[in-house]
Amino acid sequence: MAQVNTIMSELLSLFPRYEFEKLENRYHANHYTRYFSxxxxxIVLLFAQAGRKDSLRDIETSLSVHHSKWYHIGLQGVKRSTLSDAMSKRSYQIYEGLFYKLLEKCKSVTPKHSFRFKNELYSLDSTTIQLC
Structure with a gap:
């Protein structure tokens, strides 16, 4: 059987889980939670951002449609109240720390010199715009 990597697994590969768990321990993120880590x-926030979900109801509905596919990355059914409680009680500092870890990672792979081009550089955008 061929192994297929989903877009979500590709996104999650950017975030080292052990680094995230260190941040969770530092800020006591799972102190008052029972089962929603x-x-x-x-995972839910990345899904919501990638899918342009803008409400808790929209996130819950979209997750429940593909419930069987979330098992492989460790996500069970998520209710609006659970997500709302987690968003209000869990410290933002975890995600801020994760951002700075990713920023360090990006800086380490970018070249140290600035780019210089001999000729003019043109950028083309192929985004479609709906007129009506």
Whole structure:
């Protein structure tokens, strides 16, 4: 059987789980939670951002449609109240720390010199715009 990597697994590969767990321990992120961990919240937030979900109801509905596919990355059914409680009680500092870890990672792979071009550089955008 061929192994297929989903877009979500590609996104999650950017975030080292052990680094995230260190941040969770530092800020006591899972202190008052029973079963919805910070890692699961990160998965839901990435899904919502990638899918342009703008409400808790929209996130819950979209997740429940493909419930069987979320098992492989450790996500069970997520209710609006659970997500709302997690968003209000879990410290933002975990995700801020994760951002700075990713920023360090990006800086380490970018070249140290600035780019210089001999000729003019043109950028083309192929985004379609709906007129009506």
């Amino acid at each position: 910070g890692w699961q919240q990160l």
